[in-house]
Structure formats: C-alpha cells, structure tokens
Amino acid sequence: MNLKYIGGVVVLIVVALVLWAWIARMPVSPNATVPEATGVKDGTYTIDGQRVTLVNGRAESASAPGSASKIVTQYFGNEATGDLNGDGETDFAFLLTQTTGGSGTFYYVAAALKTADGYQGTNAVLLGDRIAPQPTQIEYGEVVVNYAERAVGEPMTTQPSVGVSKYLYLKNGALTEIPPAMYAAGNLLIGIDSNATLGARLIGSNGKSLYVFAKDTPAGLTECVYMCEENWPPYIVATTSALKNVQAGVTGPVGVFVRSDKTLQVTYKGVPLYYSRLDLKPGTALGHGQSGLWSVAKP
Numbered sequence: 001m002n003l004k005y006i007g008g009v010v011v012l013i014v015v016a017l018v019l020w021a022w023i024a025r026m027p028v029s030p031n032a033t034v035p036e037a038t039g040v041k042d043g044t045y046t047i048d049g050q051r052v053t054l055v056n057g058r059a060e061s062a063s064a065p066g067s068a069s070k071i072v073t074q075y076f077g078n079e080a081t082g083d084l085n086g087d088g089e090t091d092f093a094f095l096l097t098q099t100t101g102g103s104g105t106f107y108y109v110a111a112a113l114k115t116a117d118g119y120q121g122t123n124a125v126l127l128g129d130r131i132a133p134q135p136t137q138i139e140y141g142e143v144v145v146n147y148a149e150r151a152v153g154e155p156m157t158t159q160p161s162v163g164v165s166k167y168l169y170l171k172n173g174a175l176t177e178i179p180p181a182m183y184a185a186g187n188l189l190i191g192i193d194s195n196a197t198l199g200a201r202l203i204g205s206n207g208k209s210l211y212v213f214a215k216d217t218p219a220g221l222t223e224c225v226y227m228c229e230e231n232w233p234p235y236i237v238a239t240t241s242a243l244k245n246v247q248a249g250v251t252g253p254v255g256v257f258v259r260s261d262k263t264l265q266v267t268y269k270g271v272p273l274y275y276s277r278l279d280l281k282p283g284t285a286l287g288h289g290q291s292g293l294w295s296v297a298k299p
Contacts, residue, residue: 042054080138081138108126130156131149132160146163150162204275210273213293218269
C-alpha cells in the first residue's frame with residue numbers, strides 16, 4: 001500500500017481527534033437553555049386538600065394505611081404559558097392525572113408560578129373522569145381549559161363528545177374557577193363590581209376592571225395603539241357569538257369592532273374597552289384617572 005496514502009489517513013485521524021477534544025472542552029453556550037417546564041414536574045401541588053410532590057412528573061402513595069393499592073399522580077401535559085399573577089414572569093398551567101386503584105382516571109388542571117426560588121405549585125381543580133383533553137391556554141391572566149366529556153346519563157364506556165371550556169384565575173393565590181354564569185364562549189364576560197370610592201364599574205372575564213380611553217369615540221374606533229396598548233391591553237373576544245351573554249345588570253349594548261390586526265375588541269355603548277397593566281389582581285382599579293384620560297367603564 002502507498003505509504004503516502006497511509007500517512008495521509010493517519011494525519012486526518014489525528015486532526016479529527018484533536019477537533020473532537022477541543023469541541024468537547026468548549027463551554028456550553030449561555031443561550032442553550034433547558035425548557036422551563038422541567039422544574040414544573042418536580043413541584044408540590046394540592047389535590048383534594050392533600051399535598052402531592054411530583055418527582056420527574058410522578059408521585060405514588062398508599063390509598064389507605066396498609067393497603068396495597070396506590071394513588072398515582074402524574075404530569076399529563078397540555079401546558080400553556082403566560083403571566084397569571086401580574087408579576088411579569090412566565091407561569092405554567094397544565095393537566096395532572098390521578099388514579100386511585102379503580103378504573104377511573106381523574107384529570108385536574110393546576111398551575112406553577114415562577115418565583116425567584118423556582119416554581120411554586122398551586123391547588124389542582126378537578127375536570128372529570130376519563131375526559132378527552134384539548135389545548136389549554138392562558139389569556140389575559142386566566143386559564144382556559146378545553147376538553148370533551150360525556151353527556152349527562154351516558155355510560156363511562158361512551159367516547160367523550162361534549163365540548164367544555166373552563167375558565168380559571170388566581171384568587172388569593174389559589175386557582176379558582178370562574179362560574180359558568182359569569183363568562184361566555186370566546187373569553188368574554190362583562191360583569192359589575194363596585195367599591196366605596198368609584199361605585200359600580202365593569203369588570204372582564206378575569207375579574208379585573210375594564211377601562212375607557214377619553215380619546216376614543218362611540219364610533220367604535222381606538223386611539224390606543226402601539227406603545228399605548230402595551231400598557232392598556234384591549235379587551236379581545238374570539239367570536240361575536242360570545243356577545244349574547246353578559247352578567248345581569250349590564251344593560252347597555254355590547255359589541256365589537258375589528259382592529260387593524262383583525263382581532264375583535266369589545267365595546268360597551270360603542271366605546272372600546274381595555275384592561276390596565278397596573279391592576280395585578282381583581283378588585284383594584286389603579287388605572288382610573290391615569291394621565292387624565294383613563295377611567296373605569298361604568299354600567
């Protein structure tokens with residue numbers, strides 16, 4: 001065999017080994033991150049009053065003292081990301097399943113809130129037994145859980161076919177379901193809240209105050225665009241079918257207009273409605289009077 005050929009092969013092998021060793025010793029790029037959902041699978045959550053700590057997405061415990069049957073809780077997924085408590089951090093909402101030794105598989109929705117020390121788990125809210133999960137979303141500070149269940153009276157052997165959407169938000173740190181009477185399809189609720197200072201005011205589907213902008217007109221147009229809408233998120237609805245359902249006591253006409261990005265902004269008495277970034281939780285109205293142009297929407 002040609003000695004020059006053999007020598008060339010040896011040189012190539014040596015170069016390859018040197019390159020491999022050099023790459024292996026390179027520091028990991030700071031942009032290479034582990035998906036944040038990893039920490040969620042090792043959190044502690046409260047299910048039916050009991051604290052359950054997941055390890056790599058799973059927890060087991062005896063169903064009763066001395067019993068051989070197990071309660072198995074698992075991270076199911078269908079996670080959604082968004083800010084649930086108004087601190088500007090990315091929180092998670094997701095589904096958990098739990099089996100207790102019988103034939104049932106119970107589905108729950110829970111959340112994990114981003115803190116300086118990692119993730120803090122919330123309580124879990126029961127959705128149902130052997131449901132058919134659909135995508136979960138976080139919109140305007142609330143969790144929207146979509147799934148299918150069986151019609152009333154149908155046996156558990158029947159395939160779930162009835163669509164359901166549950167709306168939840170954080171109330172005093174707990175994941176709390178918004179009663180069905182207080183929201184409508186398309187993420188729209190207009191309700192009424194009141195306090196001693198401002199009297200009655202309109203609230204949105206997450207319980208937070210709704211506002212009007214003095215520069216807007218009853219023609220259903222908005223002057224709040226670009227940087228303005230970063231601080232004053234427009235109240236958006238996915239479909240006009242949601243407009244038929246508002247809380248009792250809201251007597252003015254509810255409508256929408258099409259924004260430049262083709263989304264539908266909700267109007268009340270023809271005037272566009274907004275949230276305020278200043279309101280971190282329901283019950284506050286910190287946006288009222290800002291710049292002399294913003295005020296809470298009145299029934």
